[in-house]
Amino acid sequence: MEIDFFWIGAGLALLGYFIGNGLKNFKNPKGSPSGTPLLIKERDLFVYLRLRPEEVRELLEKYPDAPKLLLKGTTYYPYEQLVQWLSSEDLYKKQ
Incomplete structure (x- = not known):
């Protein structure tokens, strides 16, 4: 059960990283x-x-x-x- 929470936490951390990285040039995509x-x-x-x-x-x-x-x-x-x-x-x- 504890391992499941680890993977959920790791997935959320990666999700936050990729969304944050994608928003860097949100107003200036080019x-x-x-x-x-x-x-x-x-x-x-x-x-x-x-x-x-x-x-x-x-x-x-x-x-x-x-x-x-x-x-x-x-x-x-x-x-x-x-x-x-x-x-x-x-x-x-x-x-």
């Missing part, structure tokens, strides 16, 4: 595992880059070849590619 979205709108870019909006605007004006997507008139930036582009040596050579 997000990346790191918690950042895959695509960021231009107006929200300053939040993820931790810059002031003026600095982001200046950066994008200075480097119009930043990785971006234009969908239905809205500009999106792929976060992982943008961070990789910002940290690339080619960007520093252009200055």
Whole structure:
């Protein structure tokens, strides 16, 4: 009888783990595992880059070849590619 309670408890613990793990990205199902979205709108870019909006605007004006997507008139930036582009040596050579 005690063994039955053990398996019920273990099953409930696993159930709680899998439900909790599934709820991590409930509001953002297409997000990346790191918690950042895959695509960021231009107006929200300053939040993820931790810059002031003026600095982001200046950066994008200075480097119009930043990785971006234009969908239905809205500009999106792929976060992982943008961070990789910002940290690339080619960007520093252009200055």
